[in-house]
Amino acid sequence: MRKPIWPKVPSEFVRAVLKGHSSLGLAFAALIYLVCLTGTIAVFSHEFERWENPSAPRLETASPEAVQAGYTAALDATGKGVEHVFITMPDADLPRLTVTTDVGGHYRSWAADERGTIVEASSPWTEFLTRLHINLHLPRTIGIFLVGLIGVALLSSLISGLLAHPRIFRDAFHLRLGGSRRLQEADLHNRLGIWALPFHITVSLTGALLGLTTIIVGALGFAMFQGDVNKVYALFVPPHPVDNPAPAPPLDLRPMFAQVAKLTDGRVAYVFMEHPTEMGGAALFNVEDGSNRLSHTDAYTFDRNAKLYFSKKAEANNVGEQILGSLGVLHFGWFGGSVVKIAYGLLGLGLTYLAASGVTIWLARRRDKGRSAPGWERVWTAVVWGQPVALVAAAGVTLVGIGVSMSLALAIWGGVTVAALVAAALLPAAPLSRLGKIATVGLLIALALAHMVLRGGEDPIAWTVNAVLIGLGLVLLWFARSAGRAAAV
Structure with missing residues (x-):
């Protein structure tokens, strides 16, 4: 008889891990299911933004003049006290010039046409969905941390599930269909777990890292900078402009666009402004460099006088910066176009089913043992x-x-x-x-x-x-x- 290639795992170990796998899954079951379901839908958040605003103007590109006119019109429509302005430039995924203003945490959004004429374009359901997935509508720091813990629990459940089923790779294509419904669901649960394992690990790991960023930054600050987390953030984000609250006309973005065009051939994807009507105002330009890297965004920051005071090329990022810049893109499948999105949607449905069926199987097993x-x-x-x-x-x-x-x-x-x-x-x-x-x-x-x-x-x-x-x-x-x-x- 040929010696089996799979090592024999002690039955006591399997039972102990299976018990831990069940306990871990049950403790976080409802939250894991909710985060998986909302995350699957959130992959298509740009499509749902367009669905919520089907009559908003669509653009393939936007000129600096249109951006300037659109954002100043949004400032006038918002009134005084605008602290930040977020401008999303049109692309193939979301062909829309979007301007969002922030007054003390209250946001309003508009879509602008090729002349910069604006119409209000709100996406309340898409915003509700994405916030539910990211922080469960809890206070932001607490909610993101909790979602990070859910990612850790999901990743732990995946690993313990593998350890609890030593035959799972050997039985990867074994399905008992047409018999006991519990056995049928158990087989489908295990097969989905192994067939899409790389995806499951990717989204759970990236979700955990995104959610636990605050803890990671705190640990780095303690280890490297005597507890000063601001020095850690300074390694990854541009410095804030010098604070000067004196009133001033709205920032003029057009000379900044001209300088960016001289510095790079990349596409401006996003513009973020701090205090646009103050003397201390500044604008950050995120520019896609055209490479195939997941983290491919250059950063250029200008002061009110269009003087470049910070720049960061994606190709010069260290390993940590490349990983950090890739997490969100990899987690939501926002790379590779519609094909990758559809694949993430289908795989996400499988992961959602995995989260739901695990509890269903546990309850059925109890019922079969007379402990319903x-x-x-x-x-x-x-x-x-x-x-x-x-x-x-x-x-x-x-x-x-x-x-x-x-x-x-x-x-x-x-x-x-x-x-x-x-x-x-x-x-x-x-x-x-x-x-x-x-x-x-x-x-x-x-x-x-x-x-x-x-x-x-x-x-x-x-x-x-x-x-x-x-x-x-x-x-x-x-x-x-x-x-x-x-x-x-």
């Missing part, structure tokens, strides 16, 4: 199906009109989430699951149809998003009916 937990089954069903319903219901705010606050989307999401948990106290898991599926299908299709009738617009991406929403609803309906027929047999 019907209360937890109802709660978990409310979480799994309550979140899609809540997110789609919250997306309805975009139908109300431009200028709707993100707070309305947050309130709707929170209300539906609470309602789902209340329903868990009133309904058994099976009918609660059917109700959640029906509500998700109905809301997806109704949202798309209502958007087409009420918002329309000329942006083809908006129509594509509506078609995808209807398609998702129909696919989910087909799966729900197939599962119902299988359960009836």
